[in-house]
Amino acid sequence: xxxxxxxxxxxxxxxxxxxxxxxxxxxxxxxxxxxxxxxxxxxxxxxxxxxxxxxxxxxxxxxxxxxx
Numbered sequence: 001x002x003x004x005x006x007x008x009x010x011x012x013x014x015x016x017x018x019x020x021x022x023x024x025x026x027x028x029x030x031x032x033x034x035x036x037x038x039x040x041x042x043x044x045x046x047x048x049x050x051x052x053x054x055x056x057x058x059x060x061x062x063x064x065x066x067x068x
Contacts, residue, residue: 005033010040014047 005013010033013026022030034041 005029007033007037007040010034010037011043014040014044018047018051 010030013022013030016022017026034044
């Protein structure tokens with residue numbers, strides 16, 4: 001992975017980062033891209049919000065299921 005990542009590559013890596021730990025070079029490349037691309041920063045932020053919302057919903061469903 002040399003040079004600046006494209007937005008398409010960044011969205012792929014951000015998504016993959018949900019399933020696996022990204023390597024050092026991948027993380028550095030993402031940070032460099034995020035410094036210049038507000039859209040990709042927003043994408044990462046939105047994905048994290050969705051992840052937190054789903055986690056919270058799963059926890060609430062688990063709590064409700066145990067109280068019946």
